[in-house]
Amino acid sequence: MTGSDLIGIMILAAGLFAIGVFGVLARRGMLFQLVALEVALSGPALGFIAAGAYHADPEGQGMFILVLTLAATEVAVGLALFLRLRRLTGTDDSDAISGLKG
């Protein structure tokens, strides 16, 4: 793998992340925000793989597995929150829970 390859993959990863963040910011439905978060997470995961391949270091793959577990837990927590949200407010609008408002 050459340096130019790496840069290309990194741009792809950053694009994936940006799409994910955009999804989180743009959507109000919580389920879609969670999906967007998954997308956003896949960006850094791709970056780790690419960097590991470039340096011929297995740690990159290790970090990918970490990101996967992170995503799994995040989805679990997120879905639990989603259920709480539905129970409390009856909607899936994340703006309805603004208890942290200053």
Add this chain to the structure above:
Amino acid sequence: MAHLLPFVPVPALLGFVILSLVPVPLSRAAVIALGVGAAVLPAILFFPVGLSCIEGVCVAGAVVPILSIDTGVFVAQIAMSMDPLSMVTGGTVVLVGALVLIYSGAYMASEPLPDLRRFFAVMNLFLAGMLAVVFAADVILLFLGWETIGLCSFMLIAFYDKLPKAVASGRKALITTRVADSFLLAGLMMLFLNAGTTRLDGMLAAVPGIDPWRLAPIAFLIALGALGKSAQFPFHTWLPSAMAGPTPVSALLHSATMVAAGVILLARLAPLFAAAPEISAMVAMLGILTAALGALVALIQTDVKKLLAFSTMSQIGFMVLALGLGAPAVALSHFAIHAVFKSLLFLSAGVMSHAAGGSTAIESLRGSRYRQPLAFWSFAVGAASLAGLPVITAGWYSKEAVLAAVWSSGPWGVPLWLLAATAAVLTGAYAFRVVFVAASQTADLAAPAWGGLAVVVPLTVLTLVAVIGGLSVGALIQFTGGATVHTPLLPTLLGAAAPILGVLLARQLVKHPQELEALAKRMRHVRIFRFEVLYYYYFVRRFRRVATVLGNAEGTEAVADAVALRREGVDVPGLVTDDPLGRGASQVRGIRTDLITRATDGQTPVVRMVAGDPVGRLLIVVARLFVGFFVARFNPDRIDRAWMGLAGGAGHAWALVRRTQTGRVRDHSLWIALGCAGLLLFAWGTSWR
């Protein structure tokens, strides 16, 4: 028998200790028995001592040592003297003391039990103190007794303590004698420092070696002290007021013994005064002045106890005169005789006034001759002795000896003698004025039964001594070391005629009382007779003003509370009544504000609390001003201001920043993302090569 001497005052002291300090209830009879017994025992103990003395044991300078006090650089020896002087005075004191205490067992019997107990306790302490004075061979024991009798005198004058007048008289006596005592103490201390010993004989032995310029002030101070105790001219005002005490007290303390302590002291220190002739002259002048003035004032008295008080002053004046002229033996013999007849006079006057319903006015004694014949006749004998009726009374012998000493005392002898003889005429007049009044008939002859053995025995014994004691005067003078002076016939005869003239004068005055009143009225306008008023204006009032200003009780907490309560309309009893220092109710209602009060008005209570006491208040005010001066520089505290401003700014900032917190998940996500981007940018920027 000399070793018995130190134990003579012990029973009296024990009597005091048991009666006052042992907290055991005693019955009335027990109190009287203890009190009287403690006074009679010294007389019994003294008897063998006196007897051995007559056999020749006691010579001038013989002492009985008791104990020595080591003060480190100096060993003070406490001792009692066993010389003729102490024997004569001691004998007189124990005799008169025992008889008066026996009498008071009857006189005071109707007092409430606690008062009775207090009376006997203090009387016993007094007797012990007096014996200490007469037996003392060193100044420590002397001064111990001296002050003790002063304090006892206060306690006894103030005995009827529910009368404010009695307490005031007691304080007057104590304070006046204390002024004199502090002179005495100063004199004794200076004498001690010059002589290097506290023993009287040692001091007298050192007298010739003392520089006259030092000796004169020493003698002056000691003389003032003695004159104060003896109620002589400048200090005399306390004695008439002292008659507020019970009659036995007057009989023992204020006629026979305590007031004579000054005479005893002057006699004991006679060599000192012989070495300071100018002081002796002063003493003699004050003596004759007091003798004459006292006799004159006694003449116009309407109260028999007051009359006897002035008579005491006058008679002691005679003794002091003899002392000033250098005849201590004569003075001592007059002291002994005077003690006997004066206590006789007081005791019989007490009986008579008791029969007259307790009044001591001379007029109320009218008819005593029929109500109380024994008391009347013993009073008459006492008065005769006081007047000095020739040959038959003891008073004549001793007074004649004084007059003889005056006559033969040098160039000023004859004028002094004339003055003294005039005083003797007046003495006869005032003494017999009472006798004539008491002898006259009245309609009211109801005699309450009062008497008994306790009254009869003292009166009889004293009467006998007052009559036959005269025979012993010559022996007494020789015994105490004086030489009998042979005077020419003329002054002797004139001296004998003086009392008779006095009796005639008394007869005249009793027949024409308006003359006496006219005399009294005229004398009241003479400034010298209003000495008491002068004292009050010049000393007492000024002292009180100073004490009031300094100790200003207004503004203290209690008064402040009272004022606050008063403003609320609550009555505060007691606070404003009877302010002894002369600040009445008006001041409490509208407190006078002085400078310092105004300066500290509205300040913390700490400042206001030091009421009165200007120095203390000044210190507080100065401290406050000092602190205030510096504190004002830092008030308001600028650093504190800055901190408080910062806190305020933070509050405003918070109001702005809180708007950014929407609580929406998306907004938070945006901020997180922006933060991440910023961090990434930062990381990129710092890793740029």
Add this chain to the structure above:
Amino acid sequence: MALIALILLPAIGGLVAFFVAGKGERERWVTIATFALMLVLLIAVVATGGDGRWYDKVSYPWVPSFGISLEFAIDGLSATMIALAAGLGIISVMASWSEIRTQSGLFHASLCWTVAATVGVFLSFDLLIFAFFWEAMLVPAFTLIAVWGHGDKEGAALKFLIFNAAAGFGLLAASFALAAMADHMTFSAFELAEMKLSTPVQVWMLLGFSLAFMVKLSVPPFHAWLPEAHTLAPTAGSILLAGLLLKTGAYGLFRFAPMLFPDGLAAVAPYGIALGAAGALYGGLVACGQNDAKRLVAYTSIAHMSIVLMGIAAGVHYALAGAAVEMIAHSFSASALFLLIGALYERTHTRDLRQLGGLQQTAPKFAAAFALFCSALLALPGTANFVGEALVIVGIFQVNWVFALLALSTLIVSVIYATRLLKGLVFGLPQPKPPLADMTWREYWPILVMGIGTLIVGLYPQSLLALLEPAIKAALIHTP
């Protein structure tokens, strides 16, 4: 070691009393036991006999580089003062038995700690340790006044604290200056006494020391803290203040002024005598104008302490002996009077002389006790006060007879205020209306002990003077 134990014992006793306090009277008995143990220990120390000057003398280095050491010594004067401290401690407990009902544990702890600190003052010969104890005794005494006092107690306590703490600064500053002037830095008074300083330096150092001592001694014009502190304190506080804390000032002056600054003291002695004479007269005059019995006694304290100052400044043997005796005598008479007035206040709730009277009708024991101690107050021969005052005045006669006559005039004033007290309390119509309970045994026996003490010292002063002799000899500045 015994000397350190003497200080630690009351300190620990206070802690114990604080923690055992609760139901019953445990803390009172603990306190009494502590003081009794102190007395036993003291007797054990004194019984060793010593070397003629000191009964015991110890020195443990503490901070050698700064010359600070735990240096303690005990002689007759210290022993008498410590005995007084322990005795007055017991008497204070007795006096406050029924008065103090709140926070009793803290009260008794404060008593113990006050005594511990004063004992420290009486034993320390390292100036820094001395200054430590000097300041330390203010705190428990402050607590005593501020918590259990009457009226504006906080104000009085604050005044007491501010005055004494501020004056203590003089002591501390002079101590540091002295230590710095030594060849090698040392705070040991024994070593500093060897130092030869010029007279002006000695005078300045002495002024620093005496600022602290005079304020504690409350000689006018430094007395402003005393009347309120004494008047508003609880009875036990008044007893400790008058009987003990004032004496620390007298003790310090007596001990350190002639020891460290003999030339300086000789130079300022006339001013000292004059200040004392004026102060004695002033205190007496102010006392004459008081209506509050306790205030009156407080002002007499000022007068008597001024006499002590005169005695020390005179510096001759008689005067010093007199000053030492007067210290003890005043402890007895003032403490007893405070106790009596406190006991009376508990019954009548007033101290106003115009609202009281006739005790000899209603309460003869009270009356007898008042009569005895008023006699002591007016320096009746036969009481310890007379021995003290007469010896001081004889000593001053040796120095200057004008001041001596001035000092004698205080005797006249003393009779006026003493009879005023008698007149207001003992004589007159019974007020307030009877019945008035007479003294209980708990009030009676301290009075009895102090009365007998006053009379013993008064009639046989040798008993005390023999004990004090070495200390007096050491304090002489003149040998006429």
